[in-house]
Amino acid sequence: MSDQSVGGFSAAQLSQIPPSTDPQTSEEIPTHALFHGNISTQLPQNRPDVQRTGYAAFRNEDRGRSAFGKLFWDIDPYTYLALRVKSDGRRYFVNIQTDSIVETDIHQHRLYTREHKGATSPSDPGQWETVLIKFHEFVRTNHGVVTEPQSEMLRQKVKSFGIGLIDRQPGPFELAIGAIWATNLNERGQIDGRMDHEEGDQGSARLSEVTEEKLAARAEEKAKLPEHKPSLRERFPEHFGKVGTGDRGRPGDPKGYSPFR
Known part of the structure; x- marks a missing residue:
């Protein structure tokens, strides 16, 4: 989707890219979805009701229904949403929609990346990285505005996951997504299981705070706890x-x- 639905001029596509090898770096490029297009902030003519354009987004299709009703994802047993991405560094947001009372409510979180295009120099092409976001850090919004009071995400009934670009900066954009999944982490911030990631890839800048000193302090605190809690x-x-x-x-x-x- 894009602002074309209200007469805008942004364009967005979601393409499936087969595996390949980069001829310059010999890097193996995995199968991935490529979210790409062009953002335009031009306002449509003869539409005085449209005051803002310049956005694009995508989400998965609804899971459909079964004999017991609508189908949802249950992510309640998990702590993190993991995304294997290669970003151009623009301001993307991760969107989660649940079966809440207000159907237009969306839980959002900024997609922070460290290895995106241009991160170290203008010629830096960027690298694949794994970003981990805590589910409880998502913020409930409605039509892009933070709603108050905040309420906890209904993790047992998730309808869709998606990514949007709402920085309203004209020009091309490109975000490669290799995988999106829910996961738990061990104490060292490593992903439990293997989903096309490098061992110990922490992805999110928040996880860089996991240090040997903090792990030692945590172990010491656990040692002081009573063995049996009545x-x-x-x-x-x-x-x-x-x-x-x-x-x-x-x-x-x-x-x-x-x-x-």
């Missing part, structure tokens, strides 16, 4: 009563009362 039943036995006796019985019930019997 449960609520152990801490308040007079409230729960004795197991199997039903001594919290109601009057006149010699066997005790249990809402589960």
